[in-house]
Amino acid sequence: MPRHETHAEAGLAAERGARWDGLLVNARLATLDGAEGYGDGIAGAPGTGLSPAGALGWRDGRIAFAGPAAALPARPDELAIEVIDAGGDLVTPGLVDCHTHLVFAGDRAAEFEQRLGGASYEEIARAGGGIVSTVRATRNASEDELLAQSLPRARALLADGVTTLEVKSGYGLDFASERRMLRVARRLGDALGIDVRTTFLGAHALPPESAGDAEGYIDAVCGWLPRLHAEGLVDAVDAFCERIGFSDDQTRRVFEAARALGLPVKLHADQLSDGGGAALVAAFGGLSADHVEHTSPAGVRAMAAAGTVAVLLPGAFHVLRETTLPPIDAFRAHGVPMAVATDCNPGTSPLLSLRQAMQLACTHFRLTPAEALRGATVHAARALGLDDRGRLRAGLRADFVRWRVREPAALCYWLGGDLVHSVFAGGRRMA
Numbered sequence: 001m002p003r004h005e006t007h008a009e010a011g012l013a014a015e016r017g018a019r020w021d022g023l024l025v026n027a028r029l030a031t032l033d034g035a036e037g038y039g040d041g042i043a044g045a046p047g048t049g050l051s052p053a054g055a056l057g058w059r060d061g062r063i064a065f066a067g068p069a070a071a072l073p074a075r076p077d078e079l080a081i082e083v084i085d086a087g088g089d090l091v092t093p094g095l096v097d098c099h100t101h102l103v104f105a106g107d108r109a110a111e112f113e114q115r116l117g118g119a120s121y122e123e124i125a126r127a128g129g130g131i132v133s134t135v136r137a138t139r140n141a142s143e144d145e146l147l148a149q150s151l152p153r154a155r156a157l158l159a160d161g162v163t164t165l166e167v168k169s170g171y172g173l174d175f176a177s178e179r180r181m182l183r184v185a186r187r188l189g190d191a192l193g194i195d196v197r198t199t200f201l202g203a204h205a206l207p208p209e210s211a212g213d214a215e216g217y218i219d220a221v222c223g224w225l226p227r228l229h230a231e232g233l234v235d236a237v238d239a240f241c242e243r244i245g246f247s248d249d250q251t252r253r254v255f256e257a258a259r260a261l262g263l264p265v266k267l268h269a270d271q272l273s274d275g276g277g278a279a280l281v282a283a284f285g286g287l288s289a290d291h292v293e294h295t296s297p298a299g300v301r302a303m304a305a306a307g308t309v310a311v312l313l314p315g316a317f318h319v320l321r322e323t324t325l326p327p328i329d330a331f332r333a334h335g336v337p338m339a340v341a342t343d344c345n346p347g348t349s350p351l352l353s354l355r356q357a358m359q360l361a362c363t364h365f366r367l368t369p370a371e372a373l374r375g376a377t378v379h380a381a382r383a384l385g386l387d388d389r390g391r392l393r394a395g396l397r398a399d400f401v402r403w404r405v406r407e408p409a410a411l412c413y414w415l416g417g418d419l420v421h422s423v424f425a426g427g428r429r430m431a
C-alpha cells in the first residue's frame with residue numbers, strides 16, 4: 001500500500017479494479033452485431049435489432065457488456081463505478097472512416113470555382129492543377145504546419161462520431177514528404193486519442209519531376225515502402241489505378257512490394273473508368289476496392305470471391321457530379337460488404353463528416369440507413385482489416401457514440417447539425 005493511502009482508499013481501489021469503469025443504461029442500443037440490420041435482432045428483417053432498453057458497460061478500454069439491461073448480471077451501481085443514464089438516446093459503435101486523405105496543406109477552393117465554370121476534374125489535373133497543386137503546397141509545409149492544418153479536420157470527424165480514422169499519404173510524392181505526411185497522421189491519433197491507421201499511397205499521381213517516367217517513379221515508390229514500413233509508418237498500401245493515375249502493371253508492382261513485406265493492399269479502383277481495378281486488387285486478396293463506380297460484373301464477382309470490401313465514397317461522386325452509380329445491387333446480390341467513407345481530400349471530397357457521407361450514400365446510392373450505418377462501422381472496420389471494433393460486443397474496444405437522436409435512420413436523415421452527445425474511444429470520453 002503506498003504510504004499515504006488509507007485503508008478505505010485501498011479498499012476503494014480494490015473495488016474499482018473489480019467494477020467496470022462505466023455503464024450506460026437506458027440506451028437505445030444499435031450493436032451492429034448481427035448479419036444485418038442494426039443489431040442481433042430478428043434475422044431476415046433489415047432495420048431491426050435495436051435494443052430499446054439497452055446497457056453498455058466497459059472496463060480497461062474494452063466493452064464488458066452490451067445488450068438489454070434486463071440481462072445485466074447485477075444492479076448498475078454494483079457493476080460500475082460510473083453509471084450514466086442515456087435518457088433513451090441512441091448509442092452506436094464509434095464510426096470508422098476507412099478512406100481519407102486528410103493530411104494535406106492548402107485547399108483547392110479555386111478549382112471548385114473552375115469546375116463550376118465548366119472545367120472537368122481530369123482537364124484540371126492534366127493542366128497541372130488537381131492533385132499536383134496540393135503536392136506543391138504539402139511539400140512546402142513543415143511537419144508542424146501540416147499537423148496544424150490537418151488537426152481541425154480530424155477534430156471535425158471526431159466531433160461527428162469517428163473513433164477510428166484511416167489517413168493516406170500521396171501528396172508528398174517524394175520520400176521525405178511522404179514520410180512527413182505519415183508521421184503527421186500518427187501524431188493526429190496521439191493528439192486526439194483516436195486510432196489512426198496509415199496507408200502509403202505513393203502511387204497517387206506522377207510528380208512533375210518524374211514526368212514521362214512513370215516506371216522510374218514506381219521503382220522509387222517500391223524502394224521507399226520498406227523504409228517507411230521499418231519506421232512503423234505503414235499499415236496498408238494503396239494506389240490510384242486510373243487513366244490519370246497508374247496502369248494495371250504499375251499497380252501490380254506496388255502490390256508486389258507490399259506483399260513482400262506482408263502488408264495488406266487496397267485500391268482506388270474504377271473511379272472514373274472501368275480499368276479492371278477491382279479484379280486486380282481482389283487478385284491480391286486486397287482489403288478493399290474503393291470508389292468502384294465503374295466496376296464491371298466480373299469485378300464484383302472477383303471481389304465477392306476474395307472477400308474484398310467495396311468502399312463507397314459518395315462525397316467524391318457528389319462533388320464531381322458523377323452519374324454512373326456503383327453496382328450496388330450486384331454488391332448486394334453477391335454479398336460484397338459495402339463500407340462508406342468520407343474520402344476527405346481537397347480536390348474531390350472536402351467532406352468533414354462521416355455521417356454526412358452516410359446521408360449521401362442513402363440519397364445518391366439508395367443505401368438503406370441500416371446499410372449506411374453498417375458501412376460506417378462494421379464493414380469499414382473490416383475494410384481496415386480490424387475485427388476488434390465496429391460492433392458493440394463484450395471484449396471489443398470500447399469505442400461508441402451517444403447521439404441526441406433515438407432512431408438510427410435519423411443519423412442519415414439530417415444534413416449537418418450537431419447530433420453527437422458524446423464520443424468514447426477506448427473507454428475514454430474524447431468529444
Ligand code: DI6
Binds near residue numbers: 347
Ligand atoms: N481519387 C480521389 O477521389 C482522390 N484521390 C484519388 O485518387 C482525389 C485527390 C485529389 O483530387 O486531391
Ligand code: FE
Binds near residue numbers: 099268343
Ligand atoms: Fe481517395
